[in-house]
Amino acid sequence: MFFCLPIFFGCQDTVKPDGNEQVARICPRCNNGSVFAAKKKTWFEFFFIPLIPFNTKHIWMCSICQWAAPLGPGLWEPAIAYAPPQGWNSPPQSFQAGYNPGYPNQQK
């Protein structure tokens, strides 16, 4: 008797926020204050079940456009979202924490 059992295996990436208290940072691609530190794990998967994690990376990840960059000591960091840019001494009165520079004309 002959029967054929298909075997599914492969790799899958999972991304989770790294830590609880995080400061939002500016995304260089979409300019939203939505970049957070995250942990990216690559899993070996067998029949769609993640079995063995074999690679963990710390990354910056934008929750809006999915932009990502490696995170580590000495590497470039995205600007913090609520800090005014250098040389900008008089922020407008509407400036506040959580201000979203991607949508300057948005009405509340």
Ligand SMILES: [Zn+2]
């Ligand atoms: Zn983005």
